Amino acid sequence: MKAIFLSFAVLALPAIPTLAQAQAVAPVATAPKPPTQFQYLNPADFEPARLLPAPPAKGSPAEKLELETLRALIASASTARLEQAKWDAAHEDSAIFSTTIGRDITKLPATWELLEIVHSEANIAAGLSKVYFGRTRPWGLDPALHDCEGKPNANPLRGYPSGHATLSYSVGYVLAQLLPGQASAILAKADDYARSREYCASHFASDTAASHVVGTLAAVRLLADPRLADRVAAARAELAAH
Template identity: 55%
Template sequence: MTPSKYLATLAGTALMLGGGAHAAQKETLHYLTSADVEPVMILPKPFAPGSDGENAELAELHRIIASASAARMAQAKWDDAHEDPALFDDVLGVKLEVMPATWALLSEVQEEGEVAADVSKNYFDRARPWATDSTLANCDAGKNANPRRSYPSGHSTLSYSVGFVLARLVPEKADVILSRAADYAMSRQVCGVHYPSDTEASHVLATIIGTKLLANPSFVAKMAAARSELRAAHLTHW
């Protein structure tokens, strides 16, 4: 299967909302159940080591990194070092951390995503691209990073899941919020720490997380407080 067909397969799973045997979960999974994020039920296997698909993805990463401008690489490194909902501050024109109800809600989304991504990372145990190809420039150099935490991307799960919820809190800025989520995920490829299929898997997982959260009465109740806060800050009229 070619990378493009593989990514299309991933995208087509975005509305499959889990089921099957329970996966191991951490105590910080508050809203979802382990069945909701069962890896084998929501994500296909990544390309096998040494396969044509993996080699094509590595070649694509080399192309992305070589063609990245200095400004884009600087953005990727900033994104690498900042893993929280503040990634959306610039597009909203406000510091989310000073908005307690909103920050607390989005932090819960992040926490739920971290646990869900961790389950899949452990299940698929995919080597990072730089662990497979030592010639690949990457943002993990010198960090003693775990070489087997590639699929899916935790950073990308954060941006897509928080972006999913934030776009519904501030629908007037949904386009720039979702664009920033995608750009943040792209930074993982520019950084050479994730394959394209890793970040697309995160998009699928985050869509499932967001959909499940918006169907949870306890979570929806907290959204009301966040929306009121955002309305008071003149970020939304909803």
């Protein structure tokens, strides 16, 4: 189903960092609670019914096919890939790209500030569609599936799109524009991080595909916003200097 969304974002295929390399990145200190309303994005651009097609209806043949495909994906996964998915689930911030770009993003203040804005705004955009569509997560449909995070009180009706995947696609797109020479590796990392949500049984492929749309649109809009021009320039200069 991801083919529906290919016109919205660039796909890349290089090899991704190993789990051991990713785990070498130091965790980020807990950030202040993010805002719940857009500070920069226009809500009209992210009206769910205008932005995304409805996901497969609950109990429909399309949903059953997605569930079967997801079960097969998880069953065929190596232990290492499942462990990576678990690690990815626990690390939902822009630092996931540190190993990919070869720099600790948490120690680049101008870059981190910009990416935090992107993450926050894109997360709000994804949340609008999560509430609007109210899609049941895979583990909410099949008790035999278990999510990586082990949150017994997690909301099973926030499956479409994925918040983690929206992070990877929005922040990944911005970093790819700031570091064009590393764009392929960055976009590949974004896609692989999004796929972890499927290995975790937290989302279907159509959920992460929807995140590709939301995240990329958010990133494009934010990079073009004149109110962020100075921050974008500062981040680009900082990355060029390190």
